[in-house]
Amino acid sequence: MDERKSGGFAVAGDGVDPVRVPQRVLYTGATMPAIGLGTFGSDRFGAEAVAEAVLGAASVGYRHFDCASVYGNERLIGHSLRAILAGGVRREDLWVTSKLWNDKHGEGDVRASCEQSLRDLQLDYLDAYLVHWPFPNYHPPGCDVHSRSPGAKPYIHENYMKTWRQMERLVDGGLARHIGTSNMTIPKLELVLRDARIRPACNEMELHPHFQQPGLFRFVRDSGMVPIGFCPIGSPTRPDRDKTESDTVDIEDPAVVGIARRLNVHPAVVCVKWAVQRGQVPIPFSVHRHEYLGNLRSIVGEPLTDEEMAALATIDRNCRLIKGQVFLWKDGQTWEDLWDLGGEITPP
Numbered sequence: 037m038d039e040r041k042s043g044g045f046a047v048a049g050d051g052v053d054p055v056r057v058p059q060r061v062l063y064t065g066a067t068m069p070a071i072g073l074g075t076f077g078s079d080r081f082g083a084e085a086v087a088e089a090v091l092g093a094a095s096v097g098y099r100h101f102d103c104a105s106v107y108g109n110e111r112l113i114g115h116s117l118r119a120i121l122a123g124g125v126r127r128e129d130l131w132v133t134s135k136l137w138n139d140k141h142g143e144g145d146v147r148a149s150c151e152q153s154l155r156d157l158q159l160d161y162l163d164a165y166l167v168h169w170p171f172p173n174y175h176p177p178g179c180d181v182h183s184r185s186p187g188a189k190p191y192i193h194e195n196y197m198k199t200w201r202q203m204e205r206l207v208d209g210g211l212a213r214h215i216g217t218s219n220m221t222i223p224k225l226e227l228v229l230r231d232a233r234i235r236p237a238c239n240e241m242e243l244h245p246h247f248q249q250p251g252l253f254r255f256v257r258d259s260g261m262v263p264i265g266f267c268p269i270g271s272p273t274r275p276d277r278d279k280t281e282s283d284t285v286d287i288e289d290p291a292v293v294g295i296a297r298r299l300n301v302h303p304a305v306v307c308v309k310w311a312v313q314r315g316q317v318p319i320p321f322s323v324h325r326h327e328y329l330g331n332l333r334s335i336v337g338e339p340l341t342d343e344e345m346a347a348l349a350t351i352d353r354n355c356r357l358i359k360g361q362v363f364l365w366k367d368g369q370t371w372e373d374l375w376d377l378g379g380e381i382t383p384p
């Protein structure tokens with residue numbers, strides 16, 4: 037058993053050797069571990085628990101962490117990252133993402149926000165810095181889905197590009213190795229790809245068996261971006277405010293449950309395996325060691341069969357869980373307006 041301890045970090049004997057974890061190649065040639073640990077505590081798990089999970093996950097072989105300033109835990113995660121690096125993990129073997137929050141799109145705000153995340157995370161650079169949402173709207177953390185920001189704005193491409201120019205300068209200045217997008221649609225990405233000097237290297241998007249987004253998934257990959265999949269398990273612990281009666285439950289789907297029985301694993305593990313095998317980078321969240329270890333082990337174990345992959349491809353229910361209602365900018369709209377379902381950016 038390999039036990040190497042330093043400042044709270046120890047390589048666990050029952051973990052997965054990080055060199056066995058598949059990697060995705062970005063257009064820069066850099067590689068990203070094909071699974072990351074999510075760090076949004078969903079209002080249920082405090083910063084201490086999440087920071088502890090980051091340390092524990094690194095001990096069992098995770099090298100990719102999906103952070104964001106709005107998750108309110110980057111400072112404590114920074115202590116974990118420092119311990120991981122002090123414990124002998126090389127910085128170049130870690131992949132750390134952070135994200136720009138919606139009230140920081142303005143001139144001068146992007147660099148300041150990135151610098152704050154770097155200070156909190158105790159890093160010199162981020163592997164990826166993403167624009168968390170394409171809408172520059174402030175709403176208080178934890179607010180109800182009916183809450184609306186009085187100054188709410190739609191997607192205005194010219195304004196997004198002003199934010200993007202600031203993102204590009206982070207790459208120029210070495211603060212971020214890659215920049216990327218999140219919660220985007222094809223028509224919005226088409227414009228950004230057309231106008232960017234530094235193209236987005238990845239797009240973070242909701243992806244789970246009941247929400248496969250085949251069109252956007254294909255577009256992202258065909259455009260040379262890595263799709264990072266959030267809520268890969270269908271976010272069973274998401275805040276109650278993000279639940280609606282019509283939401284479906286991936287881990288109760290008979291196809292998922294059937295495969296889980298065959299493999300003798302939790303259905304959540306099947307969702308993670310499916311995600312990696314399909315080609316997205318899932319970022320499952322858990323503070324429970326047996327869960328995050330099980331998720332990691334599953335992706336270096338026996339793959340799902342072609343028949344199982346084909347069966348899972350058929351269970352898409354087009355069930356978006358993170359609908360984004362708080363971003364709506366005028367009365368009478370529904371959350372579908374945020375997602376350009378007609379193939380064009382919803383007019384202001």
Ligand SMILES: NC(=O)c1ccc[n+]([C@@H]2O[C@H](COP(=O)([O-])OP(=O)(O)OC[C@H]3O[C@@H](n4cnc5c(N)ncnc54)[C@H](OP(=O)(O)O)[C@@H]3O)[C@@H](O)[C@H]2O)c1
Nearest residue numbers: 074075076266267268269270271273302304320321322327
């Ligand atoms: N870019 C964005 O706008 C955006 C939006 C949402 C999320 N994200 C990112 O995506 C990450 C993941 O999404 P998420 O946290 O909403 O949902 P998720 O990863 O789909 O689900 C997390 C929950 O699944 C359960 N779970 C995980 N592994 C399991 C296992 N092996 N067996 C049984 N249960 C398991 C855990 O429940 P229990 O705790 O009950 O065990 C955990 O709380 C977030 O943490 C965040 O980093 C990004």
